């Protein structure tokens with residue numbers, strides 16, 4: 001990793017902030033390995049599927065192996081790094097299910113095998129077992145942190161729903177992508193979690209072009225992730241709503257995954273301390289029985 005280049009957080013958002021990538025990973029976690037089966041299961045063109053799989057291979061989330069020579073047939077198997085994205089997907093599912101109720105087709109109920117009840121993931125501290133909302137955390141930058149290094153590099157990737165002729169394509173997690181699928185939105189929400197509220201501060205810390213920043217703030221406000229607070233006549237600040245605050249597990253788990261697999265020589269992006277005093281390590285549990293969730297105990301349905 002480059003000493004001054006994008007850090008683990010930027011890498012995670014740049015890679016996972018793409019709906020096709022998430023769809024492919026989810027399909028792979030459901031057991032799909034062959035190219036033809038991905039192509040059959042997803043409303044995706046061959047060119048896009050090929051490109052995304054190449055990226056996932058290059059980033060070592062999946063391994064490609066040829067199982068037939070003529071014609072060439074390859075399969076794509078998740079690595080440990082790839083399987084490690086599972087909690088992030090579950091957290092996205094949980095957030096969409098709670099906050100985007102009209103989006104039912106992508107978030108059918110999931111029973112928890114341990115207790116048999118329909119669960120919603122609850123983000124907890126692995127040390128003390130207590131819930132770990134954003135407000136229970138003390139955070140500071142680690143050695144590879146800093147605002148500029150945490151913004152993903154420009155990406156030309158697009159959301160599937162934005163392609164001409166594909167308007168009918170069901171998107172996996174629309175609001176998640178509104179936050180996560182765009183570098184400036186992700187950066188703004190990240191900064192909001194660190195307590196930034198003023199336009200000038202967002203602009204200065206992130207180095208965001210003002211017109212883009214205006215647009216991103218408006219769009220996040222429209223989706224109910226941020227709200228405007230009038231602090232003085234004609235002076236507005238932006239604060240996370242409950243929906244916005246509730247997005248915290250997605251960000252925290254994506255960062256946790258990235259810190260593990262894109263470790264910087266100089267140290268982590270963030271230093272976290274939970275309210276219990278422990279260095280924070282988050283995990284998802286079942287909100288009914290509080291048993292930590294494992295892939296074999298729940299099944300993320302296909303969209």
Ligand SMILES: [Zn+2]
Pocket residue numbers: 125126127128129130274275276277278
């Ligand atoms: Zn704790």
Ligand SMILES: [Zn+2]
Pocket residue numbers: 112114115116117119286287288289290291
């Ligand atoms: Zn349970």
